[in-house]
Every structure is written in structure tokens, then in C-alpha cells.
Amino acid sequence: LHAIEKYLIRMKIERVKEMLSYGEMTLVQIADQLRYSSGQHLSNQFRQVTGRSVSEFRRMLQPDRLSLDALG
Template sequence: MQLYIKNMVCNRCKMVVKAELENLGFNPISVQLGEVRIEQENISEVEKKGLKLALDKFGFELLTEKKEQLVEQVKTAIIELVHYSKEALKFNLSDYLSQKLDVEYASLSATFSEQEHQTIEKYFIAQKIEKVKELLTYGEKSLSEIAYDLNYSSVAHLSTQFKKVTGETPSAFKLNKNTNRKTLNEV
């Protein structure tokens, strides 16, 4: 059985969810960001309620509605792409999401906008800006390298978008040693 879980954004989240599933007597076959496959074909309403309560303790949410599940799949795909991919982000986002989720982009976009009250593109940009903040905080890469890795056409484009989203330039953010970062599920 496939389960969709909101707010799974890192490897520690996967470990916590797996441990909770095992504590409740479920047999997880695979635990990915936002998605879990368990051995059981069906779970009772009582089991589902217990699972919801267990996950809720850690800030996770069991998603049962199809639209919520689809939105979470889009978010998970974007988070994996921006924060965990080792490749530079050089592709068309709509094609990537359509192919990865096997759903037409128009449908993904409409559902996402309806549920989240923002576009997929704005969510993608917000995730990229959080990645820029992270990289600036660590100071391991230059702004040019960050712009290249995140597929900005130029440092100027990155700086303009960063300022539009955060209200300050990347240089000001770095100089102020700003720690105004968000967790991935808050973006």
C-alpha cells in the first residue's frame, strides 16, 4: 500500500517515519521523501487513526485526499531537485515534473495553485532562494558558482530574484550573517 506523508523533507524525516511505522507494526518496504510503501494492502480506520496521531507528534501529516497527495508529490520532486540533486538545474521544470509524476503539467499546475494559492514556479523559486541562503551561509561557493548550479542566467538575475524574495541582496545577506532561513516545509 502506498502512503503519502506531508512535511517529510530530509533523511532524518525518513528515519523517524520508518521507525514510527515499525513501532506501530507496519512493514515499510520503501520510505522516500513524502512517500512510503508498506507491505500491508489495507489498513483499518483504527490503524489509520493511530498512524495519523503518531506522525502528528513529529509534525508529519498523513495525506488521504488525491489532490493533497499530488501537491505533496510536486513539492517533494522540487525539494529533491533543488536541495539534493548533484546535477546543475539545467532543464525545463514543467517537462521534468510531468515526466517524473506522469501527469500533464496543466493538471499539476491547476491543482497546485488551487491547493497552495501560489504557482509551482513561485514555489520552485522560493526553494531555490532557500538553497542560495544555505550556500551563502556556508560560504563554500562564490555567487557565480551558485548562480550556475541553480541555473540562473547570470549573477545579476540571481541577485534580483533574491532581493525580490528576501528584501535584501545576497551580499547584504552574507555580510549581515543573516540566519533568516526557513525549514524546507515552511517555504
């Protein structure tokens, strides 16, 4: 890929991260909105760019449940 294509992909993945952080849309909905051919294609590209799966990224966004449980 050319440098500009890599840049555009990185920017698209940043948008995906933002959308995932809102937690209101499924991966398939995000893929559709950002014009990916499928949720799987988005998932694969997400892992290539970030080094993490979408599931891992979502887990990172969730509050630490152990700490919350310790509160009471």
C-alpha cells in the same frame, strides 16, 4: 507567475541562502550550479524574494565584529 512557480523560486532561494551560509562559493558559482542565466539574475531574484541584497544577507551571516573586538 503561477503559485507553483513562485513556490519553486522560493525553494531555490532557500537553497541559495544555504549555499551562501557555507561561504565556500561565489555568487556566480552558485548561479551556475543552480542553473541561473547569470549571477545578476540570481541577485535580482534573491532581492525580489527576500527583500535584501545578497551582500546584506552575507553581512547578516558574519559574526558581530564589534563584540569580538571588545573581547581583546
